[in-house]
C-alpha cells in the first residue's frame with residue numbers, strides 16, 4: 637500500500653531527454669515502469685508495480701482531465717495530456733503524456749501505455765491557468781461544469797481538445813526523433 641505524501645510546493649525539474657514510460661492494465665494498475673519513472677517519482681519499482689496509477693495524482697489536477705483521458709482510452713483512442721504529478725517526496729513535476737492502447741487478438745484492451753516527457757515552461761504556464769480555473773469550478777460546482785468550461789474555452793479558440801493540445805505540445809527537432817525511437821522500443 638502506498639502512502640499519500642504531504643504536498644510541497646517545489647518543482648522537480650528533469651532533462652527533456654529523460655522519457656518516462658509506464659504500462660497499466662485496463663483499470664489503471666501499474667504493470668511496468670522504466671528507470672526514469674522510478675528516479676523522477678522517487679518510488680521504487682517494487683512500490684509501483686501493482687499500485688494504481690493515481691498514486692501520482694496531484695491535488696492541483698482537475699478531475700475532468702483524467703475523465704477525458706480515460707474516455708478516450710476506453711473508446712480505444714490515443715490521447716495526450718499535460719499532467720502535474722506528485723512525487724513520493726511531495727514535490728511535483730509536470731509532464732506531457734501520450735497515452736496509447738494495446739489490444740489482444742480478440743480486440744479486447746490488453747494494456748494502456750503512457751510515454752511522458754518534461755513539459756516546457758511555456759506549456760506549463762499556458763495550461764496551469766486553465767487547470768486552476770477548472771479546479772475551482774469543480775470544487776464549487778462539480779466536474780460536469782468544469783468540462784463545460786473547457787468546451788467553451790476550446791470553442792472560443794475554435795479548436796478541438798486534440799487540436800489545442802497538438803499545437804501546444806507537439807515535440808520538435810531532436811526530441812521528436814528521440815521520442816519516436818523510444819516509443820518504438822517500448823510500444
Ligand SMILES: Cc1cc2nc3c(=O)[nH]c(=O)nc-3n(C[C@H](O)[C@H](O)[C@H](O)COP(=O)(O)O)c2cc1C
Nearest residue numbers: 658659660664689690692693694702721748749750
Ligand atoms: C497508462 C496510464 C498512465 C497514467 N499516468 C498517470 C500519471 O502519471 N499521473 C496521474 O495522476 N494519473 C495518471 N493516470 C490516470 C490515473 O489512472 C487516474 O485516473 C488519475 O490519477 C486520477 O485519479 P482518480 O481517478 O483516483 O481521481 C494514468 C492512467 C493510465 C491508464
